[in-house]
Amino acid sequence: MSNLSGNLIALHTIVRREIVRIMRIWTQTLIPPAITMTLYFVIFGKLIGSRIGTIQGGFTYMQYIVPGLAMMSIITNSYGNISSSFFGAKFQRSVEEMLVSPMSNWVILLGYVTGAVARGLVVGVLVLVIALGFTSLHIQHPLITLLSVLLGATIFSLAGFVNAIYAKKFDDIALVPTFVLTPLTYLGGVFYSVSMLGEPWQAISRVNPILYMVNAFRYGVLGISDVQVGVAFAVMLAFVVVLSWLALNLLRRGVGLRS
Amino acid sequence: MVQSMSSTPALVVDNLRKTYGNGVEALKGVSLTVQPGDFFALLGPNGAGKSTLIGILSSLVNSTSGDAEVFGVSVNKRRNEAMKLIGLVPQELNFNQFEKPFDICVNEAGFYGIPRKIAAERAEKYLNELRLWDKAQHQARMLSGGMKRRLMIARAMMNEPRLLILDEPTAGVDIEIRRSMWQFISGINAAGTTVILTTHYLEEAEQLCRNIAIIDHGNIVENTTMKRLLSKLDVETFVLDVDNAPSHLPTVPGMTLRRMDEHTIEAEMPRTQALNTLFEVFSTSGISVTSMRNKTNRLEELFVRLVEHGRQEPSKEKVA
Incomplete structure (x- = not known):
């Protein structure tokens, strides 16, 4: 059996195991984001949004926040999935099953990232379906929508993987979402257009990677964006490359995994 | 194989x-x-x-x-x-306790690039041989300690x-x-x-x-x-169960006898020495032996000596 075919079987095994895990604990992986987003739509979209009026080219506030909230769910769930699953494997030492096997490091990384992106996609679809109960949506650029979801989910899956590698206890995988991910998400143009901000806040917002993900996705769904879509994709691709290199380098050196 | x-x-x-x-x-x-x-x-x-x-x-x-x-x-x-x-059975349990033994084995084979069909056949074979097949679809955390150890052996066999x-x-x-x-x-x-x-x-x-x-x-x-x-083991110790061990034990040439309690005597002797002398002396002294066994496992005795010897004598490396 060649190395490639062996690695592909190993990749399939990890992805399958991750998806089985997501489905086995669906009450923890799929239901909470659906409930949270329903509350966002009811409170911010319906109750408060109805008093705001239209925004950027005649969209209702509800329509405006749907892409941002969907992207927020996608990235937080991708991040949460990979950090808890990989750290759980480290904590139970079942990660050693993979470390002593002949599979290559890229297979471990790609397997976990694919599992996390899959959860992000399922949650994203769930959120969009729920949103349809509150407003009408016509996806303007399906390919851009899909690509921005895949890239956004991949970036935060990779970040979650790096977090899990460094984590020594469960608290360590909660720190980044609480102190980094959540503030960046809320300040990343989910609920507002950065054009509403004065300087220097507008300039500061432009170093927030989530701004580019939310706006690329919003462009795909609504056709509007605070940033150039080409720039948004370039930024996202750069993050994918840098984080992939970092994660593979950590795996190669065995940081947090091998003595 | x-x-x-x-x-x-x-x-x-x-x-x-x-x-x-x-x-x-x-x-x-x-x-x-x-x-x-x-x-x-x-x-x-x-x-x-x-x-x-x-x-x-x-x-x-x-x-x-x-x-x-x-x-x-x-x-x-x-x-x-x-x-x-290589197949590895580690000292510490290192499988996902929430997965089923069958899945643990099949996934392990997958990590080694073994197609799922073959993996499923091997999982059945080795779980059966290790008497775990009836637990194959239970969560691993529900298994007893011995079953968990056997599961790790079955898992290690998946790549044969x-x-x-x-x-x-x-x-x-x-x-x-x-x-x-x-x-x-x-x-x-x-x-x-x-x-x-x-x-x-x-x-x-x-x-x-x-x-x-x-x-x-x-x-x-x-x-x-x-x-x-x-x-290399030159001395052995036997434990003899007797019906009544006298407070003053007879002397047996080449052996050291110790009275442990009223029914137990220990006899330390060179491995080359025949036991006949011991039984002859015991018979003359009216001591009736009901059973006997080695005090310790032979390897255990050697192991302790080697390790203790190493600690008493600094190694060449340390001296250098």
Whole structure:
């Protein structure tokens, strides 16, 4: 059996195991984001949004926040999935099953990232379906929508993987979402257009990677964006490359995994 | 099962050293060779370096210097190829407790690039052989301690390794299950798989293994055949159950007798000395022997002596 075919079987095994895990604990992986987003739509979209009026080219506030909230769910769930699953494997030492096997490091990384992106996609679809109960949506650029979801989910899956590698206890995988991910998400143009901000806040917002993900996705769904879509994709691709290199380098050196 | 037909050693460990980040020198230049088809015991007290050595062989621990070859394949230079040849049963439980034994085994095979159909057949075969098939669809956390140990053996067999490394596989397992595990591992060995076993049950090593290395403080202090090692034991102690041990024991030439209690006498004697003299003296003194046994396992006695000897005498390396 060649190395490639062996690695592909190993990749399939990890992805399958991750998806089985997501489905086995669906009450923890799929239901909470659906409930949270329903509350966002009811409170911010319906109750408060109805008093705001239209925004950027005649969209209702509800329509405006749907892409941002969907992207927020996608990235937080991708991040949460990979950090808890990989750290759980480290904590139970079942990660050693993979470390002593002949599979290559890229297979471990790609397997976990694919599992996390899959959860992000399922949650994203769930959120969009729920949103349809509150407003009408016509996806303007399906390919851009899909690509921005895949890239956004991949970036935060990779970040979650790096977090899990460094984590020594469960608290360590909660720190980044609480102190980094959540503030960046809320300040990343989910609920507002950065054009509403004065300087220097507008300039500061432009170093927030989530701004580019939310706006690329919003462009795909609504056709509007605070940033150039080409720039948004370039930024996202750069993050994918840098984080992939970092994660593979950590795996190669065995940081947090091998003595 | 892959038969070990080649003459390439199953394992060559060459001057392996490991110093951990905290400065602890776990291996101080270990070298040893294991021949294909061997049942090899790697013994040593806690903290001697056994698990570090196994960790390096299975690539869980990075060596500081030196290398190891598994059937001629370097662990350092061709890690992925070398790992295909090894099956590892670690000391600590290291499977997902929420998964089912069947899934644990099938997934393990997947990590080795084995197609799912073959993996499912092997999982059924090895779970059956290790008497776990009826638990195959239960969550692993529901299994007893002995079952969990057997599950790790079944999992290690999924890639049908040429070299099976067992790090204290029977720790905390009752004697009946331990014996069934011995039977299984002996069968695997008889079919051609080279086995390396670490254990604290020295009786286990004596019964199963043909060759042995004793490691202490990161050095190999003995590496020979089990037969040759046991022949080094010059003194044996027997425990004799008697109907009534007198307070003043008779003298037996060449032996030391100790009265342990009113029904037990210990007799220490050279291995070359016949027991007839002892029974003659006992018979004359009116002491009736109801049963007798070795005080300790022979290997255990040697092991303790070797390890204690190593601690009393500084090694050449330390002197240098």
